[in-house]
Amino acid sequence: MSSGAAGLAWFKSSYSGSDGxxxxxxxxxxxxxxxxxxKxxxxxxxxxxxxxxxxxxRFVPER
Structure with missing residues (x-):
């Protein structure tokens, strides 16, 4: 399902590397x-x- 996502507060996981x-x-x-x-x-x-x-x-393993 797609959505117009303007005006939302986006964030990356704290597990994301600094390489991007x-x-x-x-x-x-x-x-x-x-x-x-x-990207x-x-x-x-x-x-x-x-x-x-x-x-x-719930099913995504923790690092």
Missing amino acids: DSCVEVAVAEQAVHVRDS DVSRPAFTVGREGWRDFV
Whole structure:
């Protein structure tokens, strides 16, 4: 699902390296979480519901 993501507060994970490669940025909104490629922010972000994001991060291993 894509979304217009203007005006959102984007952030990178604290696990992202300083090299800037292979990173995503996330913006949390009231009803959804938006995700985009940090190397090319002009490309459309995708949006997932907060419940779907919660389920996703539940299965992502911690470093």
